Amino acid sequence: MSDTPHLLIPLAASHAEGCAQAMQRLALPHLDALLARLTPLEADAGEETDFAPPHERALARHLNLPGAPTPWAAWHARRQDGAWAFITPCQWHVGADHVTLTDPAALRLDEADSRALLAILAPWFAEDGITLAYDQPTRWLARGAVFEGLATASLDRVVQRDVRAWLPDAGQARLVHRLHSEMQMLLYTHPFNDARAARGLPPVNAFWVHGAGALPQPPAPVAPPEVPTALRDAALREDWPAWTAAWQALDAGPVARLAAHVAAGGTARLTLCGERGALAWHAAPRGLRQKIQSLFKPQRFTSLREQL
Structure with a gap:
């Protein structure tokens, strides 16, 4: 070393x-x-x-580590059993001609809120073969075949920008695109966000997938x-x-x-x-x-x- x-x-x-x-x-x-x-x-x-x-x-x-796409989530989890990704709960601000991802830190998610939100969303992801696990307030771990070889944009690329230019390929990630739509509809009127609004906190209405891929063997x-x-x-x-x-x-x-x-x-x-x-x-x-x-x-x- x-x-x-x-x-x-x-x-x-x-x-x-x-x-x-x-x-x-x-x-x-x-x-x-x-x-x-x-x-x-x-x-x-x-x-x-x-x-x-x-x-x-x-x-x-x-x-x-392998070049782009680099399997950051699998490396972080130290796992070689399938494909992994990071899931970051976030807010998409929808305007007339743009859909901007605001800085996840601005959500002020603490561990309790993050775990509560994960419990709400995990069953929906599980129906599509994706297992979610808590990692930190603004980042969860996800495991599923859909992440195998999936090119995803770094969160650093999309913060404060229009998400549409940075979404994964629709043909390869049709399931992810559908989950985006379903989660936006689910969270739009969910009591979870009503409780956050009552505390003066912004809503969580979307997620971002990044660091996807498999790591067949640990690097030197x-x-x-x-x-x-x-x-x-x-x-x-x-x-x-x-x-x-x-x-x-x-x-x-x-x-x-x-x-x-x-x-x-x-x-x-x-x-x-x-x-x-x-x-x-x-x-x-x-x-x-x-x-x-x-x-x-x-x-x-x-x-x-x-x-x-």
Whole structure:
């Protein structure tokens, strides 16, 4: 098992206009110093329409998991007995020309409410051969043949966006699409949501399937990377002042520690992920020519945004 520290940063940059403006004023001295000492690895180029965001693809590679679709639920459950998926209870806000999935955290589901809702929905899923089990308030585990090889969009792709572009293929997931319709009708007037409304809480009227697939055998063990989530959380909300503050905290904390480790001769990996692709570096011996070039052409984070 490798003990090389790996800092993997989701949504280090975005193509949103607010992010572009924030980056013009962003100073990250420790990151720039670290980049000057690292050797680039092969970039991961993708599209914003990929179901798996770059940070999930990078994490799957680090953990020796299969590529997209990555069976995150089966890996999390440490199960090799069939196909699994995550089910996240959520709210779909239906507008005139869009169906937006609001951030599940905004539901303020606690364990008691989540378990009560699971007890309501589990029999409906069971009729279609899907077994549900509680994992955490905004995420359940599901097992069923329908999840075998099913490409599902990451929750990070669909939060605050129109769900219609991110639903699994209708031909392959006809059962899932039908369950979406049935659960919306069931929950629309259900006493569960009446009780939540009386407490000033938003209704739960839908669910999202993600991390589907089977894991025939466990991957080779590896030390997990450090994956800070503050940038991701702020970017999904498009809160660019919070995103800027999160980057400054990262630069002063984990990035500064990694830079010091590399400066002292240690090995390390750094992966910066955006909405389309990811860039990775590692600490490796560099030739004299590379060292001289780095003095005249230092790599700055702000120049890398278009590659992410």
